[in-house]
Amino acid sequence: MTLEHRTDPESFFASLKDRFRSGEAADAEFSVGYRIAGDGGGDWKVTVGEGGLNVEKDPAGFDDCHVIVHTDLNGFSGAVRGGAGDRGTFPPPSIRIETVRLPGSGGAVGIEPDLTPSVALRLFDRRRPAGGNRPEELVSLKVMNAIDQRFATGPVMGRWFAGLKDRKFLANKCPECGRTQIPPREICAVCRVRAEEFVELGPKGTITAWDLVYYASPDPLTGAIRETPYAVVYVMLDGASEQEAFSLELKKSDIGNMKIGGRVRPVWAEKTKGSYEDILYFELDD
Ligand SMILES: [Zn+2]
Known part of the structure; x- marks a missing residue:
C-alpha cells in the first residue's frame, strides 16, 4: 500500500x-x-x-x-x-x-x-481519493492546541493591577478636566490628553445601580457557569468622578439588603497576585 x-x-x-x-x-x-x-x-x-x-x-x-x-x-x-x-x-x-x-x-x-x-x-462533500482503494484510517486524534503566552499589561493597566496586588484601587486623573478613570485608561476620553497622575479611590463606595442575574453566561475563560442568582453592583468609590462607577459582584448573603445609595467595602483575596480575582466581591458596609 x-x-x-x-x-x-x-x-x-x-x-x-x-x-x-x-x-x-x-x-x-x-x-x-x-x-x-x-x-x-x-x-x-x-x-x-x-x-x-x-x-x-x-x-x-x-x-x-x-x-x-x-x-x-x-x-x-x-x-x-x-x-x-x-x-x-x-x-x-x-x-x-x-x-x-x-x-x-x-x-x-x-x-x-x-x-x-x-x-x-x-x-462540499468530503473528498474521496480516486481509484476506490480508500486508505484505512487507523487513528483519529482530536487535539485542542494551547499556546502558552505572556501578555504585557502596559504602563497604565500595569499600575492598576499592581495596585490591586496592594489592595488599592488606583485610578488615573486627567490633568485638564480632573476626572478620574477606573480602571485607568491612557487618555482622558473627554479631553483626549494623556492622564499620567494616579490617585487612590475608595476603598469604600456607594451603590449607584445593580443587576440581579438569574441566567448566567458561561465564563469566557473557563466555560464554568456561576451559581445564580448573583448580583453585580455599580459602585462609586469614594473620590471617583461622576459616571466612573466600578462594577463587581456583591456578597450573596447581602443581596436581600442591597439598595441604591447603600455603602459597600471590598473584600480582598487572602493572597493577592495583581489580577481582578484579587477582589472577591463587595459587601455591605453597615
Ligand atoms: Zn479630561
Missing part, C-alpha cells in the same frame, strides 16, 4: 464540481483565489454564487476575489487533508490569506465568517 503524501491541486480543484452541494449554497457568495507555489502548483479561482460553482484554472487576475490564499504544495496538502475546521489554528503558518474585499463591503480588512473552513465543509 502506498500513502499519498501530497494532494495534487489539479485533481483537487477538478473534484470540486462533483462534490459541490448546490442546495447548501443558496445564500453563499464568495470568490477565493489560490496561488500555490512550486511544481504542480498554479493559480485557481473558485467562485460560489447564485447557488452555483465556478472553478477557473489560470484566471486572468484575482481582482474580484474576496481573499487570495497564498501557499505552497505542503501548505495546500495540509489544509485539504487535515480536515480543516477541527484544528486549533486557522490558517496554519504555511498559508497566508490576503483579504482583498469583503462580501457586501467596500474593502474593509478582516476575515469574513463566510470564508472560514466550516463553510467549505458545509458546501
Whole structure:
C-alpha cells in the first residue's frame, strides 16, 4: 500500500464540481483565489454564487476575489487533508490569506465568517481519493492546541493591577478636566490628553445601580457557569468622578439588603497576585 503524501491541486480543484452541494449554497457568495507555489502548483479561482460553482484554472487576475490564499504544495496538502475546521489554528503558518474585499463591503480588512473552513465543509462533500482503494484510517486524534503566552499589561493597566496586588484601587486623573478613570485608561476620553497622575479611590463606595442575574453566561475563560442568582453592583468609590462607577459582584448573603445609595467595602483575596480575582466581591458596609 502506498500513502499519498501530497494532494495534487489539479485533481483537487477538478473534484470540486462533483462534490459541490448546490442546495447548501443558496445564500453563499464568495470568490477565493489560490496561488500555490512550486511544481504542480498554479493559480485557481473558485467562485460560489447564485447557488452555483465556478472553478477557473489560470484566471486572468484575482481582482474580484474576496481573499487570495497564498501557499505552497505542503501548505495546500495540509489544509485539504487535515480536515480543516477541527484544528486549533486557522490558517496554519504555511498559508497566508490576503483579504482583498469583503462580501457586501467596500474593502474593509478582516476575515469574513463566510470564508472560514466550516463553510467549505458545509458546501462540499468530503473528498474521496480516486481509484476506490480508500486508505484505512487507523487513528483519529482530536487535539485542542494551547499556546502558552505572556501578555504585557502596559504602563497604565500595569499600575492598576499592581495596585490591586496592594489592595488599592488606583485610578488615573486627567490633568485638564480632573476626572478620574477606573480602571485607568491612557487618555482622558473627554479631553483626549494623556492622564499620567494616579490617585487612590475608595476603598469604600456607594451603590449607584445593580443587576440581579438569574441566567448566567458561561465564563469566557473557563466555560464554568456561576451559581445564580448573583448580583453585580455599580459602585462609586469614594473620590471617583461622576459616571466612573466600578462594577463587581456583591456578597450573596447581602443581596436581600442591597439598595441604591447603600455603602459597600471590598473584600480582598487572602493572597493577592495583581489580577481582578484579587477582589472577591463587595459587601455591605453597615
Ligand atoms: Zn479630561
